[in-house]
Amino acid sequence: MKKYTVLALAALMLAGCGDTSKIDKIIEEKQTTGSGEVTLSPADEAIAAEAEKAVSEEQDKLSDAVTTTQPPMVIAPDESGLKNGDIDLDLTSLNANMLYAEVFQITGDPDKYQDKKIRAKGTFNYMKDNGTEYFAVFIADAAACCQQGLEFRTAEDLTYPDDYPAIGTPIVVTGTFNSYKEGVFTYCEIKDATFEIAEE
Numbered sequence: 001m002k003k004y005t006v007l008a009l010a011a012l013m014l015a016g017c018g019d020t021s022k023i024d025k026i027i028e029e030k031q032t033t034g035s036g037e038v039t040l041s042p043a044d045e046a047i048a049a050e051a052e053k054a055v056s057e058e059q060d061k062l063s064d065a066v067t068t069t070q071p072p073m074v075i076a077p078d079e080s081g082l083k084n085g086d087i088d089l090d091l092t093s094l095n096a097n098m099l100y101a102e103v104f105q106i107t108g109d110p111d112k113y114q115d116k117k118i119r120a121k122g123t124f125n126y127m128k129d130n131g132t133e134y135f136a137v138f139i140a141d142a143a144a145c146c147q148q149g150l151e152f153r154t155a156e157d158l159t160y161p162d163d164y165p166a167i168g169t170p171i172v173v174t175g176t177f178n179s180y181k182e183g184v185f186t187y188c189e190i191k192d193a194t195f196e197i198a199e200e
Helices: 002-013 021-033 042-068 096-108
Strands: 117-129 132-140 147-154 170-182 185-197
Touching: 096 117, 096 132, 096 147, 117 147, 117 185, 147 170
Parallel strands: 147 185
Antiparallel strands: 117 132, 117 170, 132 147, 170 185
């Protein structure tokens, strides 16, 4: 189960702004070394099967709706209602589905959010790849079957694990949204970030 979790966390955290090249590399290395084997308990397999079935049913419904009716309008949240003091986009007050949708929008259109002060609530995650440390706040939808990760870098020079919470701890991250390029790929992050342990 730990191996499955590590691969899932890596996949979500490094797929920033729609690019999966980093996680593809990690998965390939795990498969080459044999350390990427995934073993699920019968209970986890049943849960995964139910989740796949639910996603398949929703995709079928959406497919039927697209062919028989006009596509529904997607209404973006009113950003003026999301402001909180000097915060341009406060995601902490949104319900789980709206929050997930907004983070999906942010990672899909990062230029629109560049240099905006952002505040997000989720769970803390960490990974290290080729000597580089990555910190992220993971945000799940209401069903907790899908997650979007926002990488963050603190303003202070902190040391992991001493200065960070345990992986999976609920946190609130505040900082400035930034997108950056590595090679031809664009990634998203919250820079100059601060974080606090969130109330559950």
